[in-house]
Amino acid sequence: MEIFEESAQLFKALGHPVRLAMIEALNERSWCVCELAESLEINKSAASKHLSLLNSLGVIEMEREGTRVNCTLKMGCVIQMMHCALERE
Secondary structure (H helix, E strand, O other), X not given: OHHHHHHHHHHHHOOOXXXXXXXXXXXXXXXXXXXXXXXXXXXXXXXXXXXXXXXXXXXXXXXXXXXXXXXXXXXXHHHHHHHHHHOOO
C-alpha cells in the first residue's frame, strides 16, 4: 500500500475547492501569487499556503522573480480529472 501514498496525498490536496480554483486559473496562464489571491478573493498568506502544497506535490511550479512569485501549472492531467468530475452527470 505504500506505493499509493503519493497518489493519495495528491488526491487529498485536490480535495479543496480553493486549490481546484487555483489549478483552473493556472490552466489558462501563469499567475503571480498576489494576482491569484486577488482574483480568488482570498488573502495572500492563504493563497501562498495552498500554492506551496500544490508545489510540493509537483502540481505547479513556483518561480521567484525579485519580490514576485510566479506560478505555472506543471501537472496538466489534473485538469482532465477535474473536468471529468464536473461532467459526470
